[in-house]
Amino acid sequence: MTSLRVSDFDFDLPEELIAQRPAAERGASRMLVLDRQAGVWQDDAFPRFASRLRPGDLLVLNDSRVIPARLYARRTLRREREKPTGRIEVMLIEPAAQAADEDLSTGDPANDRRWRALVRPGRKVAIGERLVFPAASGEIVLEADVIERGPYGERLIEFAPVDDFYAAIEQIGHMPLPPYIHRPDVNADRERYQTVFAHERGSAAAPTAGLHFTEEMLAALADQSVEIARVTLHVGLGTFAPLRVERVDQVRLHRERYAINSMAAAALNRAIAEGRRIVAVGTTVVRTLESAALAASGAALMPHSAATEIFIAPGFQFRLVGALLTNFHLPQSSLLMLVSAFAGREHVLAAYRHAVHERYRFFSYGDCMFIA
DSSP states (O other), X not given: OTTOBGGGGOOOOOGGGBOSSOOSSTTOOEEXXXXXXXXXXXXXXXXXXXXXXXXXXXXXXXXXXXXXXEEEEEEEOGGXXXXXXXXXXXXXXXXXXXXXXXXXXXXXGGGGXXXXXXXXXXXXXXXXXXXXXXXXXXXXXXXXXXXXXXXXGEEEEEEOOOSOHHHXXXXXXXXXXXXXXXXXXOTTXXXXXXXXXXXXXXXXXXXXXXXXXXXXXXXXXXHTTOEXXXXXXXXXXXXXXXXXXXXXXXXOOOOEXXXXXXXXXXXHHHHHHHTOOEEEXXXXXXXXXXXXXXXXXXXXXXXXXXXXXXOOOTTOOOSSOOEXXXXXXXXXXXXXXXXXXXXXXXXXXHHHHHHHHTTOOBSTTSOEEEXX
C-alpha cells in the first residue's frame, strides 16, 4: 500500500453517466458481476441478484436511516435578532455527543441539541452568531447558536430546545443528496434516497448499495434460505470528502459510528463457525464488519457500538467479508480503494472501464456491482 498513489485509482468517467435520478422502479438497476479470483465479469441485472447467492449465505444490511440533514438558515447576530440576514446552508453531520463517543441511548434530549455541521458560505458564519431556520411559511421552526469553528466550513452549533427536534427537521429539512447530483431534492427523494429497511436514524448520506432492494427481493432471499442480518453504520459526509493527500498511506478518514446488536452478532458468529459465506451489502457494512473483527482479535464477536476510522486499501486482510454488493464509486476515492482491496485494483479498474463503455449508471442513484 505504501507505494500506491491516490492517482492510481483514477479512471475516465463521462459526466453524463453520473445518475441524477433513481431508476424508474426500485430494484430495476443493472448489475455487473465480477469474479475477483479470475478477474472476469458478466453483465446482469439486479432482479437476478438472488440467483447469485447460495443457500446458507449470510446477507448483512446497514439499517441506518438518512435524516433530512440539509437545512437552510438565516443569520442574525444576537444583538440584532430582529434583523435576520443572508441564506446559509447547514448540513448536519452528527450530534456532538456521538462525535465524542458518548452513549446516545440514555434518551437525554440535550444529546441532540449540539451538532457538528458544515455551513456554506462558511466565511460568513462566526462564533456567537445565531442562525434561525424558517419554514416555507416564514415561521421560525428552529434556532441555533454557533459555538465553535472548524476547518473546511465545519461548525459546532447548539439548537434551542424544542418539543421534538427530529419532527422539526422532518418539517424543514431536505434530503442530503450528494454533491455530484446537480439538482435540488424533490419529494420523491424522501423515499428513494432511503432503503426499505432503514430504521436507525442518523446518516447524512444513504448506504447506497441497499437502495436496490425491495421488500419482494428480501422475501425471495429468505425463501431460498439466505439468512439476513442487520447492522448499523451512520454514514457521515466524509464519504464525499476529497482526499487531500498524494499517497494512499497518508489517507485518514472521518470517524463513523457503528453498532452490532445481539442478533447480528449471533448470526455472524454462527456463519463463521459453520463456514458460511458472509455477503456485505455496501462498503459501510464492510467497514462495520471488518472493524468489529479487528476489535475482536480472533474471539467471538460481541454486541457493541463503537466509532471506526478504518481505512481499507490494497494489502488489507479481510477477516469476515466473502462477497460484496456495491455501487460504482468516485475516481480516486477511499471507497474505490476499498473495493480494489477486495477484488484487486487491476480487476476493478478493468471492470469499471467496461461499465463506462456499456453505459452503466454511476454513484448513489446508479447501477450496482456484485463481487464474489
